[in-house]
Amino acid sequence: MSTATAQKRGLGAAIWDYLTTVDHKKIAHLYLVAGGLFFLIGGLEAMLIRIQLMKPDNNFISAGLYNEMITMHGTTMIFLAAMPLIFALMNAVVPLQIGARDVAFPFLNSLGFWLFLFGGLMLNVSWFTGGAPDAGWTNYAPLSTSSPGHGVDYYVMGLQISGAGTLIGGINFLVTIVNMRAPGMTYMRMPLFTWSTFVTSTLILFAFPALTVGLFLMMFDRMFGSAFFDVGLGGNVIIWEHLFWIFGHPEVYILILPLFGAFSDIFSNFSKKRLFGYSAMVFATVLIGFLGFMVWAHHMFTVGMGPIANSIFAVATMAIAVPTGIKIFNWLFTMWGGQIKMTAAMLWSIAFIPSFTIGGMTGVMLAAAAADYQYHDTYFVVGHFHYVIVGGVVFGLFAALHYWWPKMFGKVLNEKLGKLAFWPFFIGFHLTFFIQHFLGLMGMPRRYWVFLEGQGLDAGNLISTIGAFLMAIGTVIFLINVVYTSVKEKKVSGDPWNGRTLEWSIPSPPPHYNFVQTPLVRGLDPLWVEKMDGKEGMTPAEPLGDIHMPNASILPFTISLGLFIAGFGFIYQVDDTVWLIAVFAGMGITLGSMLIRSLKDDLGHHIHKEELEEDIKKGVGR
Amino acid sequence: MRGWMGKFRSLLLFGALTLILTGCGIENVSALKPKGYGSELLFDLMMISIAIMIFVFVIVMAIYAFVLFRFREKKGQEDVIPKQTEGNKALEVIWTVIPIILLLVLAIPTVQATFDLADQSSQDDEGTLTIDVTGNQYWWQFTYADQEISTSQELYIPTNERVYLNMKSSDVIHSFWVPAISGKMDTNPGENTNTMYLEAYEEGVYEGFCAELCGPSHSLMYFKVIAVSPDQYDQWVEDMKNVDPEAEPETASAQEGQELFNNNCMSCHAIGGGSAGVGPNLANFGNRSKIAGILEPTKENLKDWIVHPDEIKPGNQMPAELVTEEEADKIADYLLELQHSDVGQDVPVIEASE
Numbered sequence: 001m002s003t004a005t006a007q008k009r010g011l012g013a014a015i016w017d018y019l020t021t022v023d024h025k026k027i028a029h030l031y032l033v034a035g036g037l038f039f040l041i042g043g044l045e046a047m048l049i050r051i052q053l054m055k056p057d058n059n060f061i062s063a064g065l066y067n068e069m070i071t072m073h074g075t076t077m078i079f080l081a082a083m084p085l086i087f088a089l090m091n092a093v094v095p096l097q098i099g100a101r102d103v104a105f106p107f108l109n110s111l112g113f114w115l116f117l118f119g120g121l122m123l124n125v126s127w128f129t130g131g132a133p134d135a136g137w138t139n140y141a142p143l144s145t146s147s148p149g150h151g152v153d154y155y156v157m158g159l160q161i162s163g164a165g166t167l168i169g170g171i172n173f174l175v176t177i178v179n180m181r182a183p184g185m186t187y188m189r190m191p192l193f194t195w196s197t198f199v200t201s202t203l204i205l206f207a208f209p210a211l212t213v214g215l216f217l218m219m220f221d222r223m224f225g226s227a228f229f230d231v232g233l234g235g236n237v238i239i240w241e242h243l244f245w246i247f248g249h250p251e252v253y254i255l256i257l258p259l260f261g262a263f264s265d266i267f268s269n270f271s272k273k274r275l276f277g278y279s280a281m282v283f284a285t286v287l288i289g290f291l292g293f294m295v296w297a298h299h300m301f302t303v304g305m306g307p308i309a310n311s312i313f314a315v316a317t318m319a320i321a322v323p324t325g326i327k328i329f330n331w332l333f334t335m336w337g338g339q340i341k342m343t344a345a346m347l348w349s350i351a352f353i354p355s356f357t358i359g360g361m362t363g364v365m366l367a368a369a370a371a372d373y374q375y376h377d378t379y380f381v382v383g384h385f386h387y388v389i390v391g392g393v394v395f396g397l398f399a400a401l402h403y404w405w406p407k408m409f410g411k412v413l414n415e416k417l418g419k420l421a422f423w424p425f426f427i428g429f430h431l432t433f434f435i436q437h438f439l440g441l442m443g444m445p446r447r448y449w450v451f452l453e454g455q456g457l458d459a460g461n462l463i464s465t466i467g468a469f470l471m472a473i474g475t476v477i478f479l480i481n482v483v484y485t486s487v488k489e490k491k492v493s494g495d496p497w498n499g500r501t502l503e504w505s506i507p508s509p510p511p512h513y514n515f516v517q518t519p520l521v522r523g524l525d526p527l528w529v530e531k532m533d534g535k536e537g538m539t540p541a542e543p544l545g546d547i548h549m550p551n552a553s554i555l556p557f558t559i560s561l562g563l564f565i566a567g568f569g570f571i572y573q574v575d576d577t578v579w580l581i582a583v584f585a586g587m588g589i590t591l592g593s594m595l596i597r598s599l600k601d602d603l604g605h606h607i608h609k610e611e612l613e614e615d616i617k618k619g620v621g622r
Numbered sequence: 623m624r625g626w627m628g629k630f631r632s633l634l635l636f637g638a639l640t641l642i643l644t645g646c647g648i649e650n651v652s653a654l655k656p657k658g659y660g661s662e663l664l665f666d667l668m669m670i671s672i673a674i675m676i677f678v679f680v681i682v683m684a685i686y687a688f689v690l691f692r693f694r695e696k697k698g699q700e701d702v703i704p705k706q707t708e709g710n711k712a713l714e715v716i717w718t719v720i721p722i723i724l725l726l727v728l729a730i731p732t733v734q735a736t737f738d739l740a741d742q743s744s745q746d747d748e749g750t751l752t753i754d755v756t757g758n759q760y761w762w763q764f765t766y767a768d769q770e771i772s773t774s775q776e777l778y779i780p781t782n783e784r785v786y787l788n789m790k791s792s793d794v795i796h797s798f799w800v801p802a803i804s805g806k807m808d809t810n811p812g813e814n815t816n817t818m819y820l821e822a823y824e825e826g827v828y829e830g831f832c833a834e835l836c837g838p839s840h841s842l843m844y845f846k847v848i849a850v851s852p853d854q855y856d857q858w859v860e861d862m863k864n865v866d867p868e869a870e871p872e873t874a875s876a877q878e879g880q881e882l883f884n885n886n887c888m889s890c891h892a893i894g895g896g897s898a899g900v901g902p903n904l905a906n907f908g909n910r911s912k913i914a915g916i917l918e919p920t921k922e923n924l925k926d927w928i929v930h931p932d933e934i935k936p937g938n939q940m941p942a943e944l945v946t947e948e949e950a951d952k953i954a955d956y957l958l959e960l961q962h963s964d965v966g967q968d969v970p971v972i973e974a975s976e
Contacts, residue, residue: 062936063839063841063936064838067835134838135835140795142793142795143836236813236814237811238810273704276708277708277709277710280709280714302805302806302808306740314732314736315729319725325678326718329682329685330714332685332686333710333713335693336685336693337705339694339704340689353686357682361675361678365675368667369736370667370738370739370805371668371671371805373804374653374801374806376797376806438647441647441801442646442651442654445799445831445832447840448840448841449838455829456652
């Protein structure tokens with residue numbers, strides 16, 4: 001069902017369309033809206049944190065609430081904002097970049113989204129039911145296992161559900177990229193965004209199970225009386241730290257690698273040059289992904305693992321700086337000799353290089369195990385990871401959204417407003433986080449609800465808070481831009497940036513079958529290759545024929561809804577066994593939906609040649 | 623190790639870098655004003671890493687600035703198509719090998735320092751002091767097992783001596799951090815006991831922090847390390863050994879306070895001796911520079927603390943309103959009289975200023 005027909009049938013039909021869609025482009029919209037919403041919630045939490053730390057001994061929010069804020073800020077930003085926004089980009093772009101008509105498992109794609117959304121909602125419901133989780137986003141035992149109330153239970157159930165969604169999404173993209181590439185699209189011709197999605201999906205496949213295991217252990221400790229993390233009964237709290245970081249460190253690369261890919265495409269596009277050192281870039285991406293699994297314990301240097309383990313993990317961590325450096329230099333040399341066009345997308349990408357380089361450098365400093373005894377759990381670390389995650393991931397998301405917005409929505413985001421949003425955010429970002437490195441070294445541990453007067457921390461914290469407000473202003477301008485663009489800006493062609501890769505060879509937004517005829521790929525930057533040969537578009541690799549497409553389905557929504565209901569049952573059955581009804585009802589809905597999916601044949605539908613010819617006449621097809 | 627790193631440091635000492643960074647923070651609080659073996663070693667390591675990083679940053683920024691300045695698309699060049707360079711093997715090798723060398727330069731002192739700080743070879747030597755540190759929500763207990771002394775919140779150590787700490791936690795994970803003297807180490811519950819050492823070069827009162835999120839009052843879990851000369855330290859040990867919990871206070875109010883204290887507070891707290899209770903040992907309470915680690919040591923503050931501890935340190939274990947205001951007044955009189963040792967009172971406390 002195309003958007004046009006949905007609109008004709010009214011709002012209800014449009015909502016139904018999105019509830020049931022298995023089209024990767026619409027799922028991208030869903031991820032974008034949900035991720036964007038959670039990004040705003042996480043940002044609001046960040047502002048409250050910064051207001052509390054505006055001055056010494058502040059009493060803006062209470063100690064307990066503050067711990068809930070920091071926990072939810074971290075958890076929301078990582079799991080519910082950054083991850084889904086990245087999935088929005090992957091969904092919107094990857095199938096187009098490899099010349100596919102959809103992902104390998106459209107049904108699973110939808111299921112992944114709904115699981116994420118219900119998991120995220122569950123986590124945030126905790127604000128209204130007696131308190132959010134308060135043991136930090138790292139949720140270390142035994143602080144988490146002994147936390148009163150149900151906050152941590154929400155953390156466990158919410159992340160378990162949304163984590164399943166992420167795992168499903170990762171597997172889906174892995175298979176999509178392996179199996180669904182157009183003829184001629186060899187691995188070494190894939191755009192870097194697709195490459196990094198491929199590596200990221202592999203990381204998700206291996207990293208998320210560690211989190212799943214950790215969350216299950218914690219779930220049983222908190223809800224069913226086991227004692228994995230109870231030292232009184234022979235448990236061990238360090239196990240949680242290991243499990244968490246075996247997941248948690250690759251997670252950092254899961255977040256940043258796709259944006260590395262996006263930056264590669266953007267630098268190349270707006271310098272009008274092919275990516276410098278393509279194979280080195282691919283190699284570096286894979287190497288970062290691999291090394292990302294070897295370094296988790298650098299988050300635990302002060303736990304007491306001993307000098308041998310600390311040294312090994314220190315050196316392994318430093319090694320990651322090498323492929324990252326390769327990337328930075330290759331980006332610089334991609335621009336070298338090019339024709340740099342300073343669009344908003346490029347502006348964010350340009351700003352990323354120094355910001356991320358600083359984040360990478362403080363990363364190497366942190367890797368020096370012994371020195372980390374000073375940095376660890378201070379504002380130095382807070383400064384470091386915000387340089388990486390804001391300076392890398394968030395800048396990357398803004399850049400990528402500006403770049404691919406026309407492909408997703410058919411309109412270019414207003415460039416003036418785009419640049420206007422950039423400056424306060426960029427300046428605010430450095431104001432907020434640069435000073436935090438020094439605050440940390442001057443003796444400010446992280447997760448401090450108040451800092452005392454007379455420790456020399458007042459000025460730095462005030463500057464940091466002012467910076468945070470500038471970032472908020474930048475974000476608001478970006479939102480205004482989104483509204484302004486959708487109301488005022490005109491539709492653009494399929495290729496507004498003089499693009500190089502396949503997604504720019506089709507209309508914006510693309511028809512729901514993407515490619516009328518699967519394109520034939522003749523080299524890296526396939527569209528550019530054709531352009532240089534003086535051709536209008538891609539050469540088709542197949543004759544015009546019927547296209548097989550998957551059917552929409554409400555089942556992914558109901559499967560996720562069932563787990564959402566069962567989640568509440570699991571949380572509250574500790575207080576009252578009546579809640580077991582919710583467990584059975586919820587699991588009934590989920591398993592019942594799965595049963596229907598298994599028993600009912602769903603063979604999809606065909607778009608017939610005649611319809612395609614109609615579309616071509618209307619100008620959709622080219 | 624100290625040799626060449628020391629030289630490296632003196633090389634940098636006059637460099638702007640070190641000067642700028644040592645200008646940061648408050649004396650006896652900041653990690654950038656090292657006053658102990660560990661903190662100085664780590665400061666040197668930091669300086670090496672910062673020097674390398676700044677070197678790299680300058681190179682990246684130089685290329686970056688040149689590229690942005692030189693290769694912008696100018697008006698009228700919209701149709702120019704630049705040469706599509708594939709890459710350059712020599713360059714790839716250069717920017718792979720040089721970082722590897724730089725990282726090795728950093729890795730070697732890193733590994734050395736990591737092993738140096740984990741060194742426990744002198745712990746079993748005759749006369750080496752080992753103190754048991756226990757993290758609690760939200761206070762620190764220090765037990766000198768050999769001397770049969772137990773204190774809380776203020777850790778007395780002799781200067782220029784390597785003092786070992788055996789660290790654990792009674793509840794959740796905490797992290798013991800005295801930035802001006804040494805790096806931090808977690809205190810874990812259960813079997814995972816950690817050992818680290820402190821060596822302070824100068825007499826002084828050093829600020830200590832809990833660095834691992836441990837609950838609502840995590841940010842209020844301050845403590846002090848009071849480094850005094852070895853002679854004074856011995857005196858302090860002597861004083862603390864002689865604490866008599868039964869000793870009669872001077873004023874009548876304090877005597878009543880003692881009575882009230884014994885009836886209400888002794889189930890958790892102790893005064894003197896080497897025992898560890900549920901709550902802090904208050905033997906030298908009157909000598910402490912802060913109440914509960916955060917409040918100025920005035921009687922008013924102490925009364926507030928005794929009656930409403932939950933308002934001052936949210937989530938802490940001490941019961942609220944266990945005694946009335948009047949009773950608290952007398953208990954405060956008693957506690958503030960518990961000044962069993964003058965040692966450490968004349969140690970310079972750096973007055974904080976911006």
